[in-house]
Amino acid sequence: MKLKYQRRLFLISVFLSVFFEFSSAQVTTVDSIKTRDKTEELKNIGYGTQASKFITGSVSVVKGATIEQNFNTNLGNTLYGRLAGLTVSQGNSEPGVASPGLLSRGRNNFNTGASSPLIIVDGFVGGGSGIGSIFSSLVPEEIESITLLKDAVTTAVYGGRGANGVLVVTTKRGNAGGLKIDFSTKQGFSQAAQLPEFLDAGDYAFLNNEARRNDGLAELYSEAAINGYRSGENKYLYPNVNWYDEVLRKSAPVSSYNLNLTGGDNNVKYFVLLNAVSNAGLFKNFGDLDPESSNSKYNRYNFRTNIDINLSKRLAIVFNIGGSVENKVNPWEYTTANTFNLIQSLPANAFPVRNSNGSFGGSSLYSGNPVANLLATGYDQSNGRTLQTSLRAIQQLDMIVKGLSASGVVSINNYVVAGSEKNKTYERFPSLGSLDSKGNPNLGLALGTRTSLSAAEITRNQYRNFEVQGSLNYARVFGNHSVAAMVMINTDNEVRDISNTPNNGALSDPYRHNGSATRLTYVYNNKYIAEFSAGYMGTDNFAPGLRYGFFPAGSVGWILSNENFLKNNASIGFLKIRASYGLTGNDNIGGNRYPYVQEYSFNGIEGTIANPIATWEKEKNLNLGFDATVFKMLDINFDIFKRDRFDQLVSSAAIVPNYVGATASLLNLGKTSSQGLEVSLRLNSKPNKKFKYYAETNFSYFKNKNIYSGQIAQLNSGLTNDGQLIGQPLRLRAIGFFTAEEIADSKINPGKYPTRPGVAVQAGDLKYEDIGGSLGFKDGIIDENDRVPVGKPGTPNVTLGLNTGFQFKGFDLNMVFQAVTGNSVYLTGSLFQAFQNNGSITPIALGRWTPETAASATYPRLSSVNNLNNFEGSSFWDRDASFIKMRSAEFGYTLPDKISNKVKLASARFFVTGTNLFSLDRIEYGDPESLGGYPVMRTFVIGTKIQLR
Structure with missing residues (x-):
């Protein structure tokens, strides 16, 4: 939808909210369905809410107010350490690009299928968590809560899309009462938490000579040249360039502004949000130096209006409209990946930024000059638009x-980048090595050509979703019996992204889902709980007759604290045990779209053999847990789980012989298994204390493995995937360095010290263990058959989060820590491979x-x-990627009421916030989550939040 129509819808929604606030019309109405007393905490369990004490599934919840305590431009980056069972993996921090990886209870399928949780925003599919998605563009100030649904009984209602967990985002709504205005602003700066270090030109030249001597080659640099690099007397003859200093600034300004309007009465309730966020990025302001370049900047403007209207005693209308307008500009390129790849590979003495005559320096060995790329190649401007309506x-x-009661809803969600x-x-001009009369290098012929600015329009990412839902809800209490039931039907039509499609090209075929869901909950005497939920879903991705799947789940719970033997126990305020079991599915299985259709090339040659029985991934999910409150101060949630995933797509090479003469399709034969536990603890001080404190921690552990991966038989057992961790790296096992004696001995006894065929080694080269050759025994050579499980996958299997703080006399402090272990990082590329590819x-x-x-x-x-x-x-380059990070800290002061009242404010708070403050890890040369590319950012802001009533 064009921007002008988004603006019109937004203005209309604001007008409606203000109109209804000040309207004098009075209508006798009722609120929307409420099955529990208002004093009970309600949690979103997917297509509805439920009182916490009656939930028998496994859920984790974080409130929107909690995740406001940091500065990030992507909502996913506010969730580190917040939700038990959610693994959040940080990548780079480039504004408008940074998008963390999300996993619920780890990974339990192969790489062919989707592993991230399904994201639901206000009841509708949110289009994933990546760049430009509805989820990533939301801001904490519009979030009421984010709930992670983890077990079968909570995810079964999502049918064949719930096996990877479901992340449910609920936005804020209005409350009855007078107009309340909240305004907040944050102003500050961000800087690189850590940048790679490079040796200067003198050390580079000295060590390059050593490397060449090791290779039997003549040295390139004279002693005079090495001294010249170190003295810095002639930067054109002896360049010594720190490319990070030339491209990046030390810090970049960031800011945000937020305005919330809430209020209403028994007839109308509304919530209105306006938000603006800005992050200038780390690049220097190259746009100030050339009118055909641009400064790097990122701006996003969010809006939302949620309105609840009671039209009559029995009829209510709920209207939501939210969206964002995003603008991103970079010199040279859309993202910064190529810039950082180049500056990480350039030696300090490769060439000067500019030659003595002002032209750009360059070399035919390298693809460009980083400064010239950002200054003299134009710019890339990107515009993102999201709109969510229902x-x-x-x-x-x-x-x-x-x-x-009955409910019907229509929703249109879309985004476009x-x-x-x-x-x-x-x-750019290279040096010839000879000198002119001034002692500066003579320059060779130009590399590249100078052209005028040209333009191209491109569509990078698109998503559209049209969804219709209809449901019947029932809730009654009969004496000691409480019954709640829901039956829903829905259909949605998704058009997913097409990357780099010029001139607004065609979108993908729609992904269609039709389905129904049901949930039935029975509670007896506030003690005994039974629940059944199920989803019946169809997708057009599979062949007719196999398009629908049934995914049932059941659970039971027992509130022991309501039994007579515990009811009067002063130390146990609440105790519930629960269990759930069921079947869930995943239709995003990878492989070809429409795998049941036989493909042919343009010349009629048969492609991959069709698979007419392709079907969903399915998972049997068992969860056991308990919830407790003890000593009126400590809340405990504990879960153990076991997940068995089957019908995953795997290669058919193990069962289809090569002589068939055609490419066989992937088959639903794969199996994996995962099990683990989660613990959440929250300690609160007594409410009547002047010094109030809290400490909330969550611990998650899982262990997964391949059961059947479709791999052909391996003579070397170390290469067998089955029984290994999912994603387990297979590499050679390094056993030290060759010595001079071993090199000499190997010439006498060939094969005694195995090496790669045709690769000559020297003393000081890595030595590898001969595990097993093509015949299954040591064969005196090193090849692919000698790979063994090395290190661990990149996803940590242990995550610990800690959120703690205090309040005292108007002062407050909140801190969030995250720790992970059980994962590896691999040192590769130009940062770790000295002199390779002229690096x-x-x-x-x-x-x-x-x-x-x-x-x-x-x-x-x-x-x-x-x-x-x-x-x-x-194994030599494998490293432990464990870390402890302080993800955020916020220190604030709230004015006393008597001072706030004097200036006619309901409240006023001032605060200082830091994000990504420090990391304790074992990686000496970078951040274990982001070794290269755009660096992880550390951000500091000061802010204020005022409230008017």
């Missing part, structure tokens, strides 16, 4: 059956092997050519 009617049907690329090319060198290489340091070396001998031995995938 209209729901709720009709009470007490005249037919007491406690019965489009861009305008302004491109041109430039000339740079970092301090890790200072631990290189030399004859003098043979006993203490931590790095192979230096080599100036691409080394086919030392940088093989091996």
